[in-house]
Amino acid sequence: MRKCRLLVSVWLMMLFSLSAQAMALKSWEGDDTSLQQQVGKGKWAVVIFWRHDCEFCKREVPGLSAFHERNKDTQAEVIGVSIDGYGNKALAEEFVAENQPAFPSLIGEIQTVARSFQQLTEEGLRGTPTYMLFNPQGQLVAIQPGLLDPAAIEAFIAQRS
DSSP: OOHHHHHHHGGGGGGGOOOOOOOOEOOOOOOOOEEEEHHHSSSSSEEEETTTTTHHHHHHHHHHHHHHHTTTTTEEEEEEOSSSSSGGGGHHHHHHHHOOOOOOOEOOOOHHHHHHHHHHHHSSSOOOEEEEEEEEEBBEEEESSOOOOOHHHHHHHHHHH
């Protein structure tokens, strides 16, 4: 329950029509994409920013994977964003191979991601993991630095659906 309150309270004021601005990312294959292209497709989108050497990120993968599998065909999906940078793709791939997330991930350059995060949230990216939650229309409705129980995400979504 505490984590749900944190998710609700942490910058809930961001609800005021903020949308996923262009955050330049790449697919694993090197294709250019953006956060804006990934969210707002009629489903809630839980975006987790992670890094290959983040022990807390590793702990989050099983719960997020289960959340993604339960919800991906209906109301929500998880999208990972590695902030390792495309030049360190091999490190990010090792993280994926070791932890086997059920959700897709993209890669961003830390400087670009941090700058876009700041523009979108008016706050600095504090580290990994950091979560962003977008409603089905692609509007940012919550941010949470640190660990987050998927049950809190589900409760937050249920209150707004």
